[in-house]
Amino acid sequence: MINFIIKRILVSFVVVFLVSLFVFSIMHILPGDPVRLAMGFEATEQDVQRVREQLNLNKPLVEQYVLWIGGLFRGEFGISIAYHRTVAALLQERLPRTINLGIPAMIFAIIVGVGFGIISALWRGKWIDQVITLISTLGAGTPQFWLGIVGIYIFAIGLNWFPMQGYTAPNQDFALYLKKAVMPVFCMAIVMFASLARQTRSSMLEVINQDYIRTARAYGISEFSVIFRHALKNALIPVITIIGLQVRVVIGGSLLVEQVFNIPGIGTMLTSAVSNRDYFVVQSCVLIISLFTVAANLIVDVLYGVFDPRIRLARG
Amino acid sequence: MEQRRVLEVKNLKTSFFTPTGEVKAVDDVSYHLHEQEIIAIVGESGCGKSVTQMSVLQLIQSPPGKILGGQILFEGKNLLDYAPKSQEMRRIRGAGIAMIFQEPMTSLNPVYTIGEQLTEVIRTHTKCSRKDAWQIGVAALEAVGIPDAQERMRNYPFQMSGGMVQRVLTATAIACRSKIIIADEPTTALDVTTQAQVMELLLSLVEKYKTSIIVVTHNLGLVTRYSHRVYVMYAGKIIEAGATEDILMHPWHPYTRGLLECVPNLTEDKERELVPIQGAPPRLQNLPPGCAFKPRCTCVSGLCRDEFPTLRRIGPNEHWVACHLDAEVSQA
Numbered sequence A: 001m002i003n004f005i006i007k008r009i010l011v012s013f014v015v016v017f018l019v020s021l022f023v024f025s026i027m028h029i030l031p032g033d034p035v036r037l038a039m040g041f042e043a044t045e046q047d048v049q050r051v052r053e054q055l056n057l058n059k060p061l062v063e064q065y066v067l068w069i070g071g072l073f074r075g076e077f078g079i080s081i082a083y084h085r086t087v088a089a090l091l092q093e094r095l096p097r098t099i100n101l102g103i104p105a106m107i108f109a110i111i112v113g114v115g116f117g118i119i120s121a122l123w124r125g126k127w128i129d130q131v132i133t134l135i136s137t138l139g140a141g142t143p144q145f146w147l148g149i150v151g152i153y154i155f156a157i158g159l160n161w162f163p164m165q166g167y168t169a170p171n172q173d174f175a176l177y178l179k180k181a182v183m184p185v186f187c188m189a190i191v192m193f194a195s196l197a198r199q200t201r202s203s204m205l206e207v208i209n210q211d212y213i214r215t216a217r218a219y220g221i222s223e224f225s226v227i228f229r230h231a232l233k234n235a236l237i238p239v240i241t242i243i244g245l246q247v248r249v250v251i252g253g254s255l256l257v258e259q260v261f262n263i264p265g266i267g268t269m270l271t272s273a274v275s276n277r278d279y280f281v282v283q284s285c286v287l288i289i290s291l292f293t294v295a296a297n298l299i300v301d302v303l304y305g306v307f308d309p310r311i312r313l314a315r316g
Numbered sequence B: 001m002e003q004r005r006v007l008e009v010k011n012l013k014t015s016f017f018t019p020t021g022e023v024k025a026v027d028d029v030s031y032h033l034h035e036q037e038i039i040a041i042v043g044e045s046g047c048g049k050s051v052t053q054m055s056v057l058q059l060i061q062s063p064p065g066k067i068l069g070g071q072i073l074f075e076g077k078n079l080l081d082y083a084p085k086s087q088e089m090r091r092i093r094g095a096g097i098a099m100i101f102q103e104p105m106t107s108l109n110p111v112y113t114i115g116e117q118l119t120e121v122i123r124t125h126t127k128c129s130r131k132d133a134w135q136i137g138v139a140a141l142e143a144v145g146i147p148d149a150q151e152r153m154r155n156y157p158f159q160m161s162g163g164m165v166q167r168v169l170t171a172t173a174i175a176c177r178s179k180i181i182i183a184d185e186p187t188t189a190l191d192v193t194t195q196a197q198v199m200e201l202l203l204s205l206v207e208k209y210k211t212s213i214i215v216v217t218h219n220l221g222l223v224t225r226y227s228h229r230v231y232v233m234y235a236g237k238i239i240e241a242g243a244t245e246d247i248l249m250h251p252w253h254p255y256t257r258g259l260l261e262c263v264p265n266l267t268e269d270k271e272r273e274l275v276p277i278q279g280a281p282p283r284l285q286n287l288p289p290g291c292a293f294k295p296r297c298t299c300v301s302g303l304c305r306d307e308f309p310t311l312r313r314i315g316p317n318e319h320w321v322a323c324h325l326d327a328e329v330s331q332a
């Protein structure tokens, strides 16, 4: 298992490296001059050229790439051309906002999704199962930004339950943070929630019919232990796969949802940075997103081993 | 001398209600088990043997299954008075009547070790510490002849062979001091040498722990060497019952005789041809009236078509048969 984890970490580094290469190339291939865009058309060609030199943008691409990566190892992410600030400072300001919504969204999706899946399986065919199945079928097919807009329309404008948009840090005003977080977190979580509920339900129903569940019952094990110890641990193995896949969906979705709710996080910054060709911001954001994705997949791989001894022992 | 009956099943009826109709898997089945006795329940696959035994512990999946009637008398109580999920029923499962299932490889939970599963069952039935349960578990594994029991407790089921897992299940029954062990096709998935070992093990339990044992099988040959009495099942009914030697020496029902002819006999001359029974067992829904065996029977009479033969006693011993055939014809 330890060897396996080390191997996976090495693979993760390779993935992140390839991502960095990819995003760097894409940004520099795309037409459009970030400095000109930032300084406007009234700036003279000399001024623009001077800023380019300051930012090393006149150097050969390979050298630029090496300079960028080298900077990363010293904790320097470069400078935002549009914001006139270091990318590090921008990230420090914005990353917590994205995390403070994204992580609760994942936790919500996992707990409620798996919980609803179990309830659905245990009351198969009853009204509660039908309601959950309906919610998860709709949820899996609903575009997140559309849900966000409808949510704002109904719950913010119509019912006035929640603020329309924006973000407040939890340590600043926790109640307000919660109020503002409800809708975006729900929108980010909905797809993951839906697929987890569906997967949990179907794998639970499959596991319940296995011989070893019958054995547990035949030896007098309590129904509680049969469901939550014997069945659930087996049923969660395929659910972990879905968690691994859906983490990416939540991360991707949060970029869109931030737009809808006007949350000054990584998503909004990345979107405007792309149109401004703000090289260092885009590159850093994409790199950080890929780091999160890779880390999430690493956790999922470890979870596999924890839940399934066949995998744990096979990995050596 | 009348022996004490540890289990008595009376007129048990279990059906599955499927979209295509009612499957009468167990149809008015009665049998009993004496103290320290081994009985065999024999019949082709699909004739309701497993469902009968699952009904005893009320492990029938419902829906589609339902126990429609009968009595299951154990320790002075009718188990069918208890709800399937009741505390009383759970206390009997494993500690009163334990079941060893047909498919050993899938019978244990793949994500828990033998020790975790064994100790959980022990602690369900006995008030004891985790440590004590572990010790009881190790002792039980040793009692069923598993070497390196301490080591094995830390194994997962997939690290063991089918025969070994079967022993683990047997050990679980022993650890909980089960009065009755029901072994469903304990030998089917195993090779010939292991088959004999499993049967020897079960036999030894009868002496060591005063256990009574029900062996379910479709192989009349192996089991009869160990069982005191035999019940032959066909299409959800018992069609012949009696002491093993009566069944072997004087089989009455053409089906029983057919089963016996399928048994390879090593002592007789090897030229003898094995004659399997013609045809296949019927599907257990919408059975026509009359004897269920008649389409495959070699000696059908007019009576067989219209009237189901009830069990009747033949001869001086407790030999019962459900067949219209007369004595003279049968012995011919």
Ligand SMILES: Nc1ncnc2c1ncn2[C@@H]1O[C@H](COP(=O)(O)OP(=O)(O)O)[C@@H](O)[C@H]1O
Binding pocket: B016, B018, B023, B025, B043, B044, B045, B046, B047, B048, B049, B050, B051, B052, B061, B064, B065, B283, B284
């Ligand atoms: N869950 C079920 N649903 C419908 N029919 C079933 C179910 N379980 C068993 N049966 C039927 O009950 C009959 C008896 O099965 P079983 O007792 O397993 O036979 P065997 O004698 O081989 O152990 C079979 O015809 C089978 O089709």
Ligand SMILES: [Mg+2]
Binding pocket: B046, B049, B050, B051, B102, B184, B185
């Ligand atoms: Mg069977």
